[in-house]
Amino acid sequence: MGKITWKGGALLAPVPCVMVSCGTLEKANIMTVAWTGITCTKPAKTYISVRKSRYSYDIIKNSREFVINLTNMDLARSADFCGVRSGREVDKFKACSLTPEKGSVVSAPLIAQSPVSIECRVSDIIELGSHDMFLADIVAVNVQEELVRGDGKLALEKAELIAYSHGDYYTLGKRLGKFGFSVQKKKKKR
Ligand SMILES: Cc1cc2nc3c(=O)[nH]c(=O)nc-3n(C[C@H](O)[C@H](O)[C@H](O)COP(=O)(O)O)c2cc1C
Secondary structure (H helix, E strand, O other): OOOOOOOOOOOOOOEOOEEEEEEOOOOEEEEEEOOEEEEEOOOOEEEEEEEOOOHHHHHHHHHOEEEEEOOEHHHHHHHHHHOOOOOOOOOHHHHOOOOEEOOOOOOOOEEOOOOEEEEEEEEEEEEOOOEEEEEEEEEEEEEOHHHEOOOOOEOHHHHOEEEEEOOEEEEOOOOOOOOOOOOOOOOOOO
């Protein structure tokens, strides 16, 4: 089983495909972002990498706030649309029939239809080349009530989240095991 070697490039998959909302409730915008992730647990930190040419870039740079909205099957079409149309030309909340909702900490709006909306405050802007990285503190996490079980735990499997891989959108598919399953002792049958 040989491998063919290519020169270095931005190939990592699957990656998230989130809708980043920014601006204010009155003048809100959404852009789709795949270059995102968690960088630290405590303090809880995330990042988004954004090209300077995006309409959202200056909005986020000036307000130093944004919201990461996780996407599910129902939002797949809107996520794609918000990644191919600019807020310079179209009101993407209106065009996708999405509802801007007040955040609990930041002024940037949440997307009501998203199962999980993560409020972020920019701590550093790192110029990397094609993209600038907005490193941010996660200051609040908003979860749709239907995803929280009676015992207060998050039932994220119910959210039908989607991922992005090499230009295509996917559902997550079958559950294979939980954290640590590879070393877990099997329960003895009685
Ligand atoms: C699946 C997907 C992922 C994307 N990921 C990024 C990203 O990580 N960073 C970025 O700058 N643009 C990304 N884009 C492109 C922007 O979302 C797109 O240029 C969008 O129109 C920008 O909107 P705005 O001009 O309203 O800010 C992505 C587009 C798609 C469809």
